[in-house]
Amino acid sequence: GQQLNQSPQSMFIQEGEDVSMNCTSSSIFNTWLWYKQEPGEGPVLLIALYKAGELTSNGRLTAQFGITRKDSFLNISASIPSDVGIYFCSKIIQGAQKLVFGQGTRLTINP
């Protein structure tokens, strides 16, 4: 019930292309967070979503919290080399005060 499934697991794109990745959960949840991890660093919060249907942007990044409260997507427009990294979806387990992560989507960009 706490598992998050991310897809795709990896993406190889050309610079300038748009990217879309998504995450699904078997259970509903109230808070959805998207993180990015660059090589040799810890995950960094990109976007936080708190309401079903919420659509939030952060520069070229856009994320939406699905209306069923069981899924979310993250889009990156006009990708650039510094977008390379692993993108994680995550959710907060209510009451347990812990953050659970999906398996990650590894993004590689060809110049």
Next chain:
Amino acid sequence: DTAVSQTPKYLVTQMGNDKSIKCEQNLGHDTMYWYKQDSKKFLKIMFSYNNKELIINETVPNRFSPKSPDKAHLNLHINSLELGDSAVYFCASSQVYVSGTPNYGYTFGSGTRLTVV
């Protein structure tokens, strides 16, 4: 100013040794965590402490012993290291509000890469 700092960044040691990883946060958060990232990049919580009190222990072997001398520090001591302990260990912190839910996500350190040989 580093928000969550871990030391050391890299740690190579032999099987059977005992080692410690230190973590400090200067964000004023009241909750700190240890996560383990395996070779497939999967991130899994190990422990969490709220105001120096253990909140979460995710069935981690008792060779792993966290210690929180104050709410700004959470150290991880590992006894009798095994090959399977090789991973990247991340410290993180968050602020838990009255509702009991961290509203703005966690802040992670840059990780400690542990290699057991």
